[in-house]
Amino acid sequence: MPSSYLIGYVIDAIPKYNKIELILDGFRKASVKTTYPIYVITEEPSKIMRIPDIVSYHEEEWKTIDNKKMKVYRFESRSIEAYYYLKNRVEVVNEFPSIISQTLERLKALPMHKVKIEENKVELLENENSLDFPEVKYVKVELEDWYGKSTKGNRYVLYLNGKIKETGDIRDLEIEADVAECSGISYDKVRASVKILEEKKKSPVSVKGLIEWSKTAKVLLREIRYATIGKALTTNEAWVALKKKILIPRIKINVEKERSFDELVFADKGGLILFPNTGFYEDVYQLDFSSMYPSIIVKYNISAETIDACDDLKTPLHNICLKEKGIVPEALERLIERKNKLKMIDEERAEAIKWMLVASFGYLGYRNSKFGKIEAYEMVTYFAREIMRKAIEIAKKNNLIVIHGLIDSLFVKGENIGSYIEEVEKETGLKMKIEAKFDWVIFTKNRSEQPYPQRYFGKLKNGGMKIKAVIKDNMPNLIKEFLNNVFKELEKASCYNEVKEIIENFDLREYKRRAFYGKPIDYVLWIKGKPYLRNSKGFYRAELGYNGHDPYYYLEYLERVYKDLLSWIS
Numbered sequence: 368m369p370s371s372y373l374i375g376y377v378i379d380a381i382p383k384y385n386k387i388e389l390i391l392d393g394f395r396k397a398s399v400k401t402t403y404p405i406y407v408i409t410e411e412p413s414k415i416m417r418i419p420d421i422v423s424y425h426e427e428e429w430k431t432i433d434n435k436k437m438k439v440y441r442f443e444s445r446s447i448e449a450y451y452y453l454k455n456r457v458e459v460v461n462e463f464p465s466i467i468s469q470t471l472e473r474l475k476a477l478p479m480h481k482v483k484i485e486e487n488k489v490e491l492l493e494n495e496n497s498l499d500f501p502e503v504k505y506v507k508v509e510l511e512d513w514y515g516k517s518t519k520g521n522r523y524v525l526y527l528n529g530k531i532k533e534t535g536d537i538r539d540l541e542i543e544a545d546v547a548e549c550s551g552i553s554y555d556k557v558r559a560s561v562k563i564l565e566e567k568k569k570s571p572v573s574v575k576g577l578i579e580w581s582k583t584a585k586v587l588l589r590e591i592r593y594a595t596i597g598k599a600l601t602t603n604e605a606w607v608a609l610k611k612k613i614l615i616p617r618i619k620i621n622v623e624k625e626r627s628f629d630e631l632v633f634a635d636k637g638g639l640i641l642f643p644n645t646g647f648y649e650d651v652y653q654l655d656f657s658s659m660y661p662s663i664i665v666k667y668n669i670s671a672e673t674i675d676a677c678d679d680l681k682t683p684l685h686n687i688c689l690k691e692k693g694i695v696p697e698a699l700e701r702l703i704e705r706k707n708k709l710k711m712i713d714e715e716r717a718e719a720i721k722w723m724l725v726a727s728f729g730y731l732g733y734r735n736s737k738f739g740k741i742e743a744y745e746m747v748t749y750f751a752r753e754i755m756r757k758a759i760e761i762a763k764k765n766n767l768i769v770i771h772g773l774i775d776s777l778f779v780k781g782e783n784i785g786s787y788i789e790e791v792e793k794e795t796g797l798k799m800k801i802e803a804k805f806d807w808v809i810f811t812k813n814r815s816e817q818p819y820p821q822r823y824f825g826k827l828k829n830g831g832m833k834i835k836a837v838i839k840d841n842m843p844n845l846i847k848e849f850l851n852n853v854f855k856e857l858e859k860a861s862c863y864n865e866v867k868e869i870i871e872n873f874d875l876r877e878y879k880r881r882a883f884y885g886k887p888i889d890y891v892l893w894i895k896g897k898p899y900l901r902n903s904k905g906f907y908r909a910e911l912g913y914n915g916h917d918p919y920y921y922l923e924y925l926e927r928v929y930k931d932l933l934s935w936i937s
Contacts, residue, residue, distance in 0.1 A: 640773055
């Protein structure tokens with residue numbers, strides 16, 4: 368009689384005694400016999416063997432992140448409970464990624480990968496680095512109230528596999544899915560193998576992005592659904608450490624070496640930011656270094672264990688060892704490659720990987736980072752500043768006018784941009800791209816008449832506007848609508864005089880009227896993710912219902928923002 372088998376995607380896994388239960392798409396289940404690895408530093412392995420669930424142990428040689436050899440015992444347990452028992456009694460290491468994730472990796476039952484399960488064995492049906500997205504059903508449920516998104520709203524919007532499927536009364540909601548992101552009371556009205564409560568999320572990543580994290584990091588979605596970006600990144604790095612047999616301790620001791628005040632002043636600097644001459648510029652290119660900080664980490668082999676380990680590469684700050692690829696560079700190289708490939712086929716998933724790359728630099732200096740070190744952090748900004756200075760030097764040599772520089776972006780005017788990019792890439796070893804071509808762009812100033820480097824806006828040559836730090840989340844809806852309509856008109860402008868005319872002649876009468884007699888939603892502004900309104904007594908929460916508003920607050924806000932616009936074109 369032929370054996371039965373299952374083919375599907377690993378959505379979740381539940382540890383059982385002497386086996387692990389795999390949850391596949393469509394709520395299907397299959398059990399696979401296994402033991403669970405537990406790594407312990409001990410002088411008495413025989414004592415641990417007295418625990419009934421422990422079936423064997425193996426002595427292994429590992430090394431610490433500072434290259435000291437360590438004797439470690441890997442115990443095999445029939446149950447996950449033995450791990451929880453041991454972790455509070457002996458020195459357990461290599462707990463990250465989780466014991467369950469390590470077990471799945473050994474079995475090749477990788478999360479969000481396609482597998483075949485037959486006769487107690489798992490066959491991985493796709494490459495570990497496959498770009499294929501799992502054929503699973505994922506949904507998102509958003510609740511709405513009169514003021515916008517709300518965990519207590521009685522109306523819902525249902526997204527199925529990224530597209531709006533339906534809207535309706537929350538009492539009528541019925542849906543089943545493999546993965547579901549829910550809000551408020553909708554959490555209990557959805558059936559899914561893995562559910563994500565939106566309010567508990569610590570990352571800006573979408574449902575699809577979280578599934579990509581799960582697949583890329585080889586960790587269960589249930590374990591990563593509420594993770595920070597840093598945890599997702601560190602999980603990828605941890606797999607590299609395990610492959611290299613570098614010990615992952617539970618608590619990392621990270622003590623910065625003693626330095627003089629002058630040494631700190633020299634080392635403790637961020638990226639290079641220029642202060643642009645404010646005003647209006649035509650025919651401007653914005654050129655960006657692609658994934659600048661992660662690329663620097665990879666190019667110069669910057670990792671906790673490579674800094675000052677030897678002097679293969681000497682700098683005025685620290686030395687870098689190049690004898691072996693570091694943990695962080697090896698992990699980031701894979702992520703950069705994956706992001707670049709995904710950009711061609713799926714922007715949403717590429718964005719999820721990009722978040723990890725963005726966090727990679729900050730986590731090098733974060734005190735709790737398992738693979739970070741402040742000296743490594745300093746080396747990244749050091750090279751970033753040197754690379755930007757080199758790019759500016761090459762620009763001037765090529766008769767380009769550098770208008771602005773912002774960490775990894777240069778705004779320039781001139782010709783032969785293609786040959787300039789080629790020269791910069793050759794000299795720096797980093798990729799550069801044309802991020803935007805502007806018909807015109809305005810660099811702004813603050814109310815003290817000083818340049819505001821991070822705030823600018825302009826019309827793109829291929830259509831549309833690029834607007835940075837002008838429209839803010841904490842602005843009232845009325846002001847956001849006003850600014851959006853101004854920029855919609857500015858998109859029609861082709862020169863300074865037209866920009867000036869549009870702003871100076873923009874009709875404020877309707878917005879001034881609405882400051883007094885608009886709809887309640889006009890007065891809502893969001894502060895730290897919470898909706899507020901302002902009346903004569905101060906700010907109050909929108910969840911309490913509309914309780915009047917202070918028209919003069921909104922009128923003054925409107926006039927203040929309009930005055931800013933006028934000052935930027937003067």
